[in-house]
Amino acid sequence: MRSLIAMLTDFGYRDGFVGAMKGVILGINPEVTIVDISHEVEPFNVFHGAMLLRAHFSYFPEGTLFLCVVDPGVGSERLPLVVKAGGYTFVGPYNGLFDLALESLREKPRAYRIEKFTLPVVSQTFHGRDVFAPVAAQLSRGLRPEEVGAPIEYEFTLRLEEPCMEEGWMVGKVIYFDRYGNCVTNLPCGNYKEGKFRGQRLYVVSHFLQGERDKPALICGSFGMMELFLPMEGAREKLGISLGEEVRVRLANN
Amino acid sequence: MRSLIAMLTDFGYRDGFVGAMKGVILGINPEVTIVDISHEVEPFNVFHGAMLLRAHFSYFPEGTLFLCVVDPGVGSERLPLVVKAGGYTFVGPYNGLFDLALESLREKPRAYRIEKFTLPVVSQTFHGRDVFAPVAAQLSRGLRPEEVGAPIEYEFTLRLEEPCMEEGWMVGKVIYFDRYGNCVTNLPCGNYKEGKFRGQRLYVVSHFLQGERDKPALICGSFGMMELFLPMEGAREKLGISLGEEVRVRLANN
Amino acid sequence: MRSLIAMLTDFGYRDGFVGAMKGVILGINPEVTIVDISHEVEPFNVFHGAMLLRAHFSYFPEGTLFLCVVDPGVGSERLPLVVKAGGYTFVGPYNGLFDLALESLREKPRAYRIEKFTLPVVSQTFHGRDVFAPVAAQLSRGLRPEEVGAPIEYEFTLRLEEPCMEEGWMVGKVIYFDRYGNCVTNLPCGNYKEGKFRGQRLYVVSHFLQGERDKPALICGSFGMMELFLPMEGAREKLGISLGEEVRVRLANN
Numbered sequence: 001m002r003s004l005i006a007m008l009t010d011f012g013y014r015d016g017f018v019g020a021m022k023g024v025i026l027g028i029n030p031e032v033t034i035v036d037i038s039h040e041v042e043p044f045n046v047f048h049g050a051m052l053l054r055a056h057f058s059y060f061p062e063g064t065l066f067l068c069v070v071d072p073g074v075g076s077e078r079l080p081l082v083v084k085a086g087g088y089t090f091v092g093p094y095n096g097l098f099d100l101a102l103e104s105l106r107e108k109p110r111a112y113r114i115e116k117f118t119l120p121v122v123s124q125t126f127h128g129r130d131v132f133a134p135v136a137a138q139l140s141r142g143l144r145p146e147e148v149g150a151p152i153e154y155e156f157t158l159r160l161e162e163p164c165m166e167e168g169w170m171v172g173k174v175i176y177f178d179r180y181g182n183c184v185t186n187l188p189c190g191n192y193k194e195g196k197f198r199g200q201r202l203y204v205v206s207h208f209l210q211g212e213r214d215k216p217a218l219i220c221g222s223f224g225m226m227e228l229f230l231p232m233e234g235a236r237e238k239l240g241i242s243l244g245e246e247v248r249v250r251l252a253n254n
Numbered sequence: 255m256r257s258l259i260a261m262l263t264d265f266g267y268r269d270g271f272v273g274a275m276k277g278v279i280l281g282i283n284p285e286v287t288i289v290d291i292s293h294e295v296e297p298f299n300v301f302h303g304a305m306l307l308r309a310h311f312s313y314f315p316e317g318t319l320f321l322c323v324v325d326p327g328v329g330s331e332r333l334p335l336v337v338k339a340g341g342y343t344f345v346g347p348y349n350g351l352f353d354l355a356l357e358s359l360r361e362k363p364r365a366y367r368i369e370k371f372t373l374p375v376v377s378q379t380f381h382g383r384d385v386f387a388p389v390a391a392q393l394s395r396g397l398r399p400e401e402v403g404a405p406i407e408y409e410f411t412l413r414l415e416e417p418c419m420e421e422g423w424m425v426g427k428v429i430y431f432d433r434y435g436n437c438v439t440n441l442p443c444g445n446y447k448e449g450k451f452r453g454q455r456l457y458v459v460s461h462f463l464q465g466e467r468d469k470p471a472l473i474c475g476s477f478g479m480m481e482l483f484l485p486m487e488g489a490r491e492k493l494g495i496s497l498g499e500e501v502r503v504r505l506a507n508n
Numbered sequence: 509m510r511s512l513i514a515m516l517t518d519f520g521y522r523d524g525f526v527g528a529m530k531g532v533i534l535g536i537n538p539e540v541t542i543v544d545i546s547h548e549v550e551p552f553n554v555f556h557g558a559m560l561l562r563a564h565f566s567y568f569p570e571g572t573l574f575l576c577v578v579d580p581g582v583g584s585e586r587l588p589l590v591v592k593a594g595g596y597t598f599v600g601p602y603n604g605l606f607d608l609a610l611e612s613l614r615e616k617p618r619a620y621r622i623e624k625f626t627l628p629v630v631s632q633t634f635h636g637r638d639v640f641a642p643v644a645a646q647l648s649r650g651l652r653p654e655e656v657g658a659p660i661e662y663e664f665t666l667r668l669e670e671p672c673m674e675e676g677w678m679v680g681k682v683i684y685f686d687r688y689g690n691c692v693t694n695l696p697c698g699n700y701k702e703g704k705f706r707g708q709r710l711y712v713v714s715h716f717l718q719g720e721r722d723k724p725a726l727i728c729g730s731f732g733m734m735e736l737f738l739p740m741e742g743a744r745e746k747l748g749i750s751l752g753e754e755v756r757v758r759l760a761n762n
Contacts (some may be wrong), residue, residue: 012687016560019545037273058318060277077575124715126730179266184392207329207378215747222380291527306524314531421724433520434551461583461632
């Protein structure tokens with residue numbers, strides 16, 4: 001059965017872990033299409049994984065299965081899960097990894113703990129291969145989520161911190177660095193007049209080339225959030241920016 | 255419709271940008287096969303991308319669509335393009351990225367600016383996802399290039415610098431380093447007798463194991479150009495070689 | 509013809525070498541599914557590649573073709589090979605790369621040297637593209653291994669060093685570091701009571717979260733071997749562990 005599994009993990013590209021998962025999947029459903037979102041989530045960083053899933057999942061067609069594993073608690077009592085919401089299915093550990101994506105869907109998620117359809121032998125260190133991959137593959141062949149195990153009440157544990165207002169400024173912070181050294185903030189895209197960073201004024205541009213060399217600026221970026229960037233350079237390295245640093249914006253009509 | 259899209263970008267493997275593009279593509283054409291050439295083009299380095307495309311595109315079957323995005327001018331007035339030549343189709347920004355491949359095809363390219371078939375909302379920072387991916391997907395389903403927009407006269411802006419001749423020597427330079435630290439030059443493969451680098455004689459070998467430990471040598475490499483290498487070591491790091499350093503060769507019959 | 513090729517190389521993701529191989533494959537068999545195991549095998553490190561293949565190959569379905577290229581001797585007299593064993597087919601250089609996987613199959617491998625079905629022009633530096641990819645593609649379309657060339661007697665050249673026994677301890681060593689900094693040993697998983705490393709006692713846990721902060725511990729890991737790890741940290745970097753360092757375990761019933 002032709003269907004689509006999109007994978008997101010912190011397994012990296014080097015050790016072959018993702019390959020083993022795909023071997024398991026294709027053994028169960030040789031017709032499935034598998035796409036990698038990223039396997040370079042920072043090791044154990046559930047928030048990082050949740051950020052990437054939230055940024056990209058809605059560009060996938062309805063019916064896509066997201067097989068996501070950032071799982072510091074593998075082998076412990078944390079539950080393995082299948083979650084349905086917004087026409088998508090999510091398979092992975094119950095640790096908040098799906099929360100940012102699910103939150104943006106504004107639909108109550110239906111969740112089931114995985115009790116069946118794992119590999120015959122389940123290791124305590126690699127549920128990606130032994131639990132989540134085979135279950136995702138079965139779902140891609142038509143298994144219904146409610147068949148994998150008992151329904152559970154889904155609780156959100158991870159949230160994108162909201163910016164706060166302070167004297168006309170929206171106060172946010174840096175939450176992610178992309179490959180280019182752009183600094184993604186938790187400030188939603190909007191029609192801002194100006195920004196502030198380390199006491200200095202930031203101008204707001206609509207595309208990267210509008211920026212002036214060596215002047216940090218703000219732009220509505222590819223994650224759907226405001227990003228602080230330096231034209232043609234990595235702002236992160238050049239300016240030594242850390243996660244959590246404060247960035248402010250002010251609306252155009254202020 | 256089964257067809258083949260080969261992707262080349264500077265988006266990296268970490269941030270999920272390539273995944274989002276694939277989500278868009280598979281939403282439009284679930285049957286397409288997608289292959290990655292590289293997503294580790296040096297950020298903003300159009301020449302680097304053009305080099306890789308030129309090296310590898312002709313190994314793909316006729317009809318392949320190349321979806322290439324190294325796009326420092328994203329969101330600016332640079333044009334989004336579809337180009338046909340030599341039985342291949344290229345989709346991406348009009349900034350020289352296709353020039354080295356097109357030049358080797360010796361066929362006048364037919365080019366069209368993209369005016370339709372983008373996503374409903376087009377960001378100013380991610381045309382890979384919002385413009386190029388959906389257009390490539392439509393082309394993979396049978397859309398003809400002339401349907402995406404007006405034809406334009408294709409102009410080449412990027413060229414592989416030709417080596418020059420000097421007292422019987424062909425004088426080239428290092429233009430790329432591969433993963434192994436081999437130094438790719440702009441000297442075409444040929445029946446050379448010897449080379450010169452930093453005033454020292456280089457011998458020419460036909461396979462890597464012919465090299466002698468610690469002695470830099472020249473070989474006709476995987477890019478179809480002469481490469482300076484060190485047996486089982488990275489010449490780049492070991493010898494501290496920089497891009498642009500001069501390398502000379504002399505023909506066997508000189 | 510729908511079939512599965514799993515790739516393992518030291519070509520990296522940056523230079524496009526793997527993309528060119530896939531172009532060649534899909535030109536010959538557009539229906540084949542291609543999966544990456546890893547392309548980040550340490551350059552020229554045949555043992556590293558053999559380790560990864562051994563760890564993951566059995567999770568792929570019967571009939572899978574493994575196209576593996578870690579090939580420091582490319583272009584020299586080392587043979588290009590197709591090997592059949594255990595329902596799998598392996599294509600690549602005859603340098604021990606398949607040995608650890610083949611050894612675990614306990615079935616005499618049938619091997620054939622590749623003499624046909626290469627690209628018309630074969631370089632001396634890139635047999636992955638010019639020899640192994642086209643042969644793997646033909647095999648994926650139904651070519652039988654015995655059609656590629658003469659049978660040869662397969663000889664093993666690479667072996668996983670066996671731990672030795674010493675006063676009730678099984679003495680092994682570190683043979684691989686994974687992305688997380690976990691230290692994979694050559695000690696098989698088993699019901700161990702305790703371990704020893706650098707003179708200090710190691711406790712044995714069954715999942716990562718059982719570990720105590722800053723205390724190195726042992727676990728049966730994703731490679732099917734005992735691993736030395738530090739909870740939520742990379743043991744390799746934190747403790748400065750080198751390949752070959754001794755690790756000991758003692759059975760529970762001692």
